[in-house]
Amino acid sequence: KNQVEQSPQSLIILEGKNCTLQCNYTVSPFSNLRWYKQDTGRGPVSLTIMTFSENTKSNGRYTATLDADTKQSSLHITASQLSDSASYICVVSEFGTGANNLFFGTGTRLTVIP
């Protein structure tokens, strides 16, 4: 069964600190993995996309890693800011063209406090 699991469910960190969010998946055949950021009351916005051959990809203070062998991904946030407070959702795509080929994690709720 295709599944995406994220940990932790929630996280509170001090402004300026780093943190790492985890995503484990069982989706097969794997196409790509995206991390989305969802601010409260808004729709998710894509941060990064990782394909099978990519290990690391950065987007500013966000760095995503992918280990396709162990089917694990992480999102590392450096020097956190208050605006990083949001839910982060891992989405794994299975090969195929339908929206039902996208599998969503339940997200990690990050709160950055001053």
Next chain:
Amino acid sequence: KAGVTQTPRYLIKTRGQQVTLSCSPISGHRSVSWYQQTPGQGLQFLFEYFSETQRNKGNFPGRFSGRQFSNSRSEMNVSTLELGDSALYLCASRPSAGGTEAFFGQGTRLTVV
């Protein structure tokens, strides 16, 4: 380019009523999909429309239905509302049926009382 627009942003309905939500995709995008988001479940796929045809459907009861118009705008209808239907309903558009990046609207917050 305007983003995905969902209306209304907030709705309060009573049990047994029906509701229609609207989604206008990004110009040129032909695929529109709908999701239900609740705190414990995350995003649950409802259905996807492409060129006015439903391509895929998630595991939701028949009370949830949708349609897509020739201009790619989509509507979602929920009949005989239940308390458990309270959720954030998100619409996402993709350039084509094969595009993997889904561009989300801001959602419609539905509260059933």
